Amino acid sequence: MSNGPGARRAHSECVGSPVWRAPGMRPLLGSAALGFAGLSLLLPVAPLWTQRGGADELGAGLVNTVLMLFTVVAQLLVARVLRRLGWAWTLALGACLLGLPALGHLLSDRVAVVVALAAVRGLGFGILTVCGATGVAALVEPGRRGRAVGAYGLAVAVPQCLLVPVAPWLAERAGFGAVFACAAVPLLAVPLAPRVAHALRGAEDPGAAPAEGRDAGRLRRVLVGPIAALLAITAAGGAILTFTPSLLSDSTAVYVALLAFTATAALCRWRFGHVADRKGAAPAIAPLLLAGAAGLAVIGAGTARGLGAGGPVLVVTGMLVVGVAYGGLQNLTLVHAFAAAGEPARSSVSVAWNIGFDAGTGLGALVAGALATASSYTVAYAVLAATTAFVGVCWAGARWGSEL
Numbered sequence: 001m002s003n004g005p006g007a008r009r010a011h012s013e014c015v016g017s018p019v020w021r022a023p024g025m026r027p028l029l030g031s032a033a034l035g036f037a038g039l040s041l042l043l044p045v046a047p048l049w050t051q052r053g054g055a056d057e058l059g060a061g062l063v064n065t066v067l068m069l070f071t072v073v074a075q076l077l078v079a080r081v082l083r084r085l086g087w088a089w090t091l092a093l094g095a096c097l098l099g100l101p102a103l104g105h106l107l108s109d110r111v112a113v114v115v116a117l118a119a120v121r122g123l124g125f126g127i128l129t130v131c132g133a134t135g136v137a138a139l140v141e142p143g144r145r146g147r148a149v150g151a152y153g154l155a156v157a158v159p160q161c162l163l164v165p166v167a168p169w170l171a172e173r174a175g176f177g178a179v180f181a182c183a184a185v186p187l188l189a190v191p192l193a194p195r196v197a198h199a200l201r202g203a204e205d206p207g208a209a210p211a212e213g214r215d216a217g218r219l220r221r222v223l224v225g226p227i228a229a230l231l232a233i234t235a236a237g238g239a240i241l242t243f244t245p246s247l248l249s250d251s252t253a254v255y256v257a258l259l260a261f262t263a264t265a266a267l268c269r270w271r272f273g274h275v276a277d278r279k280g281a282a283p284a285i286a287p288l289l290l291a292g293a294a295g296l297a298v299i300g301a302g303t304a305r306g307l308g309a310g311g312p313v314l315v316v317t318g319m320l321v322v323g324v325a326y327g328g329l330q331n332l333t334l335v336h337a338f339a340a341a342g343e344p345a346r347s348s349v350s351v352a353w354n355i356g357f358d359a360g361t362g363l364g365a366l367v368a369g370a371l372a373t374a375s376s377y378t379v380a381y382a383v384l385a386a387t388t389a390f391v392g393v394c395w396a397g398a399r400w401g402s403e404l
Contacts (some may be wrong), residue, residue, distance in 0.1 A: 030189065036157075037159035042121070050110075061369020078351065096124065102184045165254070225285075236292060276331060288392075292326065299322065
């Protein structure tokens with residue numbers, strides 16, 4: 001961890017107290033929660049808005065794919081932006097780019113317009129995610145990082161838990177305009193940016209140049225495993241968050257299914273932080289991947305025709321299981337990546353992890369949309385299940401080989 005005055009002050013004041021009381025943590029968690037609140041409202045509703053305008057599943061899936069593509073683009077540029085603008089202006093820029101375009105959906109439901117707005121929102125989201133993960137790692141010492149990542153995970157997962165399930169229902173009952181207005185809420189994070197910047201003053205520069213040569217090669221090797229696990233489970237999450245409103249015909253069933261997924265993910269993302277601090281992150285990764293694969297297979301079975309009332313029951317059951325894996329793996333892969341790469345690579349790990357998360361989410365939405373258009377949702381979820389299981393088996397094999 002940095003030896004700057006801000007980092008030493010944070011360390012001395014935080015030891016022995018809850019991680020959320022560390023200087024700067026509360027405004028940082030508040031900014032993250034507001035940003036994810038705006039994102040969560042539009043994850044299921046923006047694709048639904050394009051389908052109302054006549055788009056098919058592929059067109060709807062393209063919305064969140066582009067969102068995540070531009071999120072990745074922004075994440076690659078955050079280091080330069082931080083060096084040029086500093087923490088306060090960078091966080092404020094991210095909040096504005098994520099919040100303001102939400103109102104632009106009122107102009108049109110055409111795919112081209114919604115995709116363009118998704119691109120701008122992705123730039124803002126990319127800034128906020130890298131700053132959030134990097135800031136959490138800088139504000140809390142390594143011995144409590146699992147709990148700090150868990151607190152951050154809870155801050156971003158609770159808005160998803162509360163808003164993703166209700167957003168399609170709100171659009172249907174109160175109108176899409178109400179959802180778009182509420183989705184501008186990331187703008188409320190702008191006043192919090194200076195407080196976060198003050199707490200991080202003196203900490204390690206997150207825009208430091210990346211490692212070169214052998215250090216860069218080692219970093220790539222240690223990150224392959226956790227990023228592969230993250231890609232697999234977030235691809236599943238991207239499909240679920242994008243297409244559940246289209247998967248089930250009844251709005252109540254959609255709400256219950258999304259609530260089962262997001263609530264379980266929120267709880268597990270938080271609680272697995274304690275597991276990581278006590279027992280390490282690596283041992284639970286393979287079992288969670290295999291559990292996620294089983295849940296995806298159950299969801300796929302629930303979308304098959306002719307099941308009647310049993311179909312939604314299977315879908316909700318599968319959502320619960322995938323939610324455990326989705327939430328737990330978000331925490332464990334990040335904590336494992338930080339530990340494996342070491343403190344000097346903290347900023348690089350944050351960027352790589354966030355890119356993996358958002359690339360997986362966008363890829364899952366695109367692949368599931370393409371497979372559903374060409375065949376069915378049953379096939380789409382079967383492919384996702386097989387991919388997740390394959391990564392889980394590879395993880396288990398690598399762990400077994402390292403212990404021989």
